[in-house]
Amino acid sequence: MPALEENALPIVLNGEPRQVAVGSSVLDLLAELGRHPRTVAVELNGDILSRETYGARPLQAGDRLEVVHFVQGGRV
Numbered sequence: 001m002p003a004l005e006e007n008a009l010p011i012v013l014n015g016e017p018r019q020v021a022v023g024s025s026v027l028d029l030l031a032e033l034g035r036h037p038r039t040v041a042v043e044l045n046g047d048i049l050s051r052e053t054y055g056a057r058p059l060q061a062g063d064r065l066e067v068v069h070f071v072q073g074g075r076v
Contacts, residue, residue: 012064020059027055033067041068 008019013029020029026049030037042049043066049057059065 009059009061009063011059011062014066024059025055026053026057026059026065029059029065030054030067035067035069039070041070042066043068 007022009022009024011018011020020032024032026042026044027037030040030042037051037054042054044057045064
C-alpha cells in the first residue's frame with residue numbers, strides 16, 4: 001500500500017487496499033465509487049449492513065468491505 005496520506009484511513013475494499021478520508025461513512029464511500037446505495041450490497045467486517053445504516057456507520061482504520069453491485073439482466 002502506498003504511504004498513508006494525511007487525514008486518511010486505510011481500509012480494504014473488495015480485497016484491495018484503499019484510503020478514505022477520516023470521518024467518511026459507508027455512504028460517502030459509495031458516492032466516491034459512483035454507486036447508488038439501492039444498487040449494492042455491503043459487507044463490513046463479515047457483517048451485511050442494512051442500507052439504513054450506510055450514512056451512520058463511520059469507516060475505521062482496518063475495516064474490510066465487500067461491495068457487490070447488482071446487475072439487472074434479461075433475455076435479449
